[in-house]
Amino acid sequence: MPASLNTEDFSDLIDANARYAESFGMAGFDGIANAGVAIVTCMDSRIDPLGLLGLKPGDAKIFRNPGGRVTPSALEAIVLGVHLLNVDRVLIIPHTKCAMGKMSEEELRKAVGDSAGQDASWQGFHVVADQIDALRQDVAALRTHPLIADRAKIGGFRYDVDTGLLTQHF
Numbered sequence: 001m002p003a004s005l006n007t008e009d010f011s012d013l014i015d016a017n018a019r020y021a022e023s024f025g026m027a028g029f030d031g032i033a034n035a036g037v038a039i040v041t042c043m044d045s046r047i048d049p050l051g052l053l054g055l056k057p058g059d060a061k062i063f064r065n066p067g068g069r070v071t072p073s074a075l076e077a078i079v080l081g082v083h084l085l086n087v088d089r090v091l092i093i094p095h096t097k098c099a100m101g102k103m104s105e106e107e108l109r110k111a112v113g114d115s116a117g118q119d120a121s122w123q124g125f126h127v128v129a130d131q132i133d134a135l136r137q138d139v140a141a142l143r144t145h146p147l148i149a150d151r152a153k154i155g156g157f158r159y160d161v162d163t164g165l166l167t168q169h170f
């Protein structure tokens, strides 16, 4: 075991993983999206992407980032999803009370800088000035993408973290 490997830091989670593996039922599953669904959403811990759509592990490809934006990495994931992983519907799901939509980049840098006790002005954050307009742009980016447009239905939604409900905007 390498000297730098500190298993104590993660012991509670590793113990939980051992219990998880005892009843693991997905051996041999090839990793496609069984329900044909891909989801782009925020990293926010209030969001259970599978649960809120009535799905279960194996059903969907999920791409998350701060804000739930269609970034170049998200596009890469969706292209792979629609061509190789059975995806034919894509939901883009930002959410209410998202930090990326509530604060300016300057405010986020200050908050992180205060937490770090050092300058964070060099760190970029992809803030969302107008969440619905950003969603409109992200939906359009997928609907016009030459490798995605003809292969999948694209929907733009917002998730309400206080009610658990989705509202479709596009």
Ligand SMILES: [Zn+2]
Binding pocket: 042, 043, 044, 066, 067, 068, 095, 097, 098, 099, 100
């Ligand atoms: Zn968020």
